Amino acid sequence: MINNTGTLLLQTFLYLLNTGPLVNQNISVTLLENSITDPLFENETMKCYGMYGCFSIIEPWKDAVRPVCNFPEHPTKINATYCLHTRYNPNECQYLNFMNHSSIFRSFFTPYHKTYFITHGFLESGDKPWLKAISDNILKSEDVNVILIDWGNGSLPPYTQAVANIRLVGRITALLIYTLKILTRTNTENVHLIGHSLGAHLSGYVGYTLKHDFNCSVGRITGMDPAQPHFSRTDPVVRLDISDAKFVDIIHTNAKPFINGGFGIEEPIGHLDFYPNNGDNQPGCNDGMMRYVKNENQSVYQGLRRFFSCDHIRSHEFFLESITPNSCAFPSVQCDSWENFIEGRCFPCKSEQNSNGFFCGNMGLHAINEWGNFDDTRKKGGSSTKLYTITNNNIPFCLSLYKITLIISNSSASIEHKGEIGLFSIKIVGTKDQTSMTKVSTERYFPPASKYERVIGGKDVGKIISATLHWEHPTTMMNIMTWRLDSKIHIGSIIIETFQDHQRLHLCPLYDEVLGSGVSRNMKPCKI
Known part of the structure; x- marks a missing residue:
């Protein structure tokens, strides 16, 4: 000592x-x-x-995309605090202060354990329930140190001042980590920083300071929908980027223009950048404002705030769900665009049997597990990899991924019928469970002998046994001019493939290939 x-x-x-x-x-x-x-x-x-x-407050801190740049407020005004939780004190906070070394020596901090730092964003503080929930779940899964950063006094309006304040909080946090290294021989590469919104960039400042001022590196930073305003398209020193830690993973959930309600950064800034549901409009976030008011004990203010920030906070809700061991791991697929992903063009996953496949990883806490599968050239290349996945509209959010290939019959009857306009839905049945009836297509024209591919999300059903295919020919402006009483489609077969365990099942209609509007048909493995 x-x-x-x-x-x-x-x-x-x-x-x-x-x-x-x-x-x-x-x-x-x-x-x-x-x-x-x-x-x-x-x-x-x-x-x-x-x-x-x-x-x-000169360049790169002040430029065209951030014309207003403030100094950080006085450290005593921000008054950032660091609350340690371990398995010895999961509910009792032990405050650490790098200038009060007895606060470290008298705590339950264990130097050889992994250490997580978790921090909030704008208009929040360290007492937010989601911070404690992540801490509790991590401690249930691992015997580690969890430190919650509370900079609530510095996260108040105006936003530009909060943006400035995280620079100072990042420095203070780096000083605490370096003090832990000096006093207890803590390995900084065993430190994992987890930040939401402004907290993500705050984590980047921690990593930058440790690297450039103290010549040591943080092991990992997870950015949960890093804030967009004053950070998008800026110099890397201003925002979180891949040089701030050995491994940087990003979860984008509100990545759309700020003028359209987007709070999260859109461009990839990590080693692995995850874009669930294309990273913008999250399922379940447009279900109506009154549902949020009701969930917030009829508080209109809290309900409105929750409604408008729903997409943004999905990022830490996804991360929280990913912590539970042996749970669904948010399977995600490398792809150059959401359109190509959803249309099944980024398939199959790379495996020992298929070295030319696409990289598939898990979003959330276990994202780093797949990082080891990357070759050293890509790791050192400084480039980002974009991955996509699909989630549910409520808890549990995680879904398995299935690629569906619809094949329209090429029979003489199908060719004579000349195809049809409508949409398909499917329910997949397996040994463990079955999915809900899920739309496979939007309303479109399906010509004879055509093939249509789509990726959908659903429950993990285990080994696939069969499926139920549903056809709908609604009366809409799209098909009103071609509406016919004998609306039907001729089904050839469907192919269902999984991303995680490389299943592939070819299914055919049990008896008749003709499917009328509003009718469902069981599909069984095709006879060879």
């Missing part, structure tokens, strides 16, 4: 490292203790908070 003299030497070292030539290098310990949080230097473009370092 380090004695009091060692403590002061460490503080002096950290202080000199961060203030550089702006401060007299012969500064005394007394002056250090009295000026840790007072600005030692300030002009129109820079402000310094003692050992916390200096903060510039």
Whole structure:
């Protein structure tokens, strides 16, 4: 352990490292203790908070995409706190302070355990239930250290001030991690930072500071829908990026233009960037505002806030669900676009049997497990990989992925009928469960002998046994001019393929290939 003299030497070292030539290098310990949080230097473009370092508001911090740039507020005003939970104190908070080393020595912090830092975003604080829920679930799964970062006093409006404040909180967090390294020999590569919205970029600042000021690296950063305003299309030093940790994974759930209600960043900024449901409109988030008001005990304000932020907070809801061991792991597929993914063009997954397949991974806590399958060239190449998946509209959100291939009959009767306009739905039946009836297609024209491919999400059914196919020929503007009383479609067969366990089942109609509007037909394995 380090004695009091060692403590002061460490503080002096950290202080000199961060203030550089702006401060007299012969500064005394007394002056250090009295000026840790007072600005030692300030002009129109820079402000310094003692050992916390200096903060510039010129490029790249201020440019065309972020015309307003503030200094971070005083550290005592932000008053960031660090609440430690372990399996010894899952419900009791132990506050850690890098300048009060006894807070570390007297805590249940275990140096050789993995350490998670979890932090909130704008207009939130450390007492949000989702933070504690993630902490509890992680501790149930692993014997680790979990530290909740509360910078609620700095997350208040205006947004531009909160954007500035996370720079300071990132520095303070980096100082805490480096102090843990010096005092307890904690391996910083065993640190996993998890941040939502502004908290994602805050985590990036932690990784950047440790790398550039202390020559050590964070093992992993997970960005849960990193904030878009003032970060999109900026210099990498301004936002979270792949250089901030050994592994950076991003969950995009509200990635659309801010003018259209998007809070999350759209461009890929990690090693693996996950885009569930194309990363923007999440299923279940457009079910009506009154449902959210009811769920918030009839509070109109909280209901509105929940309604408008539904897509944005889905990211930490997905991450929370991913923690449970042996649960559905949010299977995701590498693809260059959502359209190509949903149309089945990014299939099958790469495997030992198929080296030319697409990379398939899991979104959430276990995303890093598949990162080991990447070759060293890609890991070191500094490029992002985009992955897509489909989720449910409520808990549980995770779904298995199935590729459906519909083959319209090429029989003489089908050719004579000349195809039909309508849509298909399917229910997949397996040894463990069955999916709900799920739309496979939008309303469109299906000509004879044609093939239509689509990826859908559904429950994990186990080994696939059969399926039920449903055909609908609605009276709409699309087909009103071609409406006929004997509306029907001639089914040739369907092929169902899974992404996770490489199943492939070819199914045919049991008796008749003709399917009338509003009729369902059981499909069984085709006879060879």
